[in-house]
Amino acid sequence: MKSEQKRLIERFKELYGNPTYKEMAEITDIQMTRAFRLCNGFEMKLTEYLKISKKIDEKIAETSTVKNTFNTCLDELSVNALMEIEKFCMRKLEVKDIVKSSTIKEVVA
Structure with a gap:
């Protein structure tokens, strides 16, 4: 897994309380099996990276100033x-x- 992708997933899990794959799929609108694969090292598509990044930014915006x-x-x-x-x-x-x-x-x- 690329280090940037790994950091992104770790940050997502940290902010969302270590969600299950199902919860991750619901939050990001990425299929559950795809969320599983991403968390286990499969390379992200740009659209997936952007969706996860957007959710991280939204969570930070709502919980922090x-x-x-x-x-x-x-x-x-x-x-x-x-x-x-x-x-x-x-x-x-x-x-x-x-x-x-x-x-x-x-x-x-």
């Missing part, structure tokens, strides 16, 4: 303040990657 807050910050904060926010976000991502890689190493060992 993060994007709006970032846009407001971009409009109103100084460059220095924006650089601090960027550094904070980068550290959060680095920690997530470290935790994820250490978990993978534990599973392999």
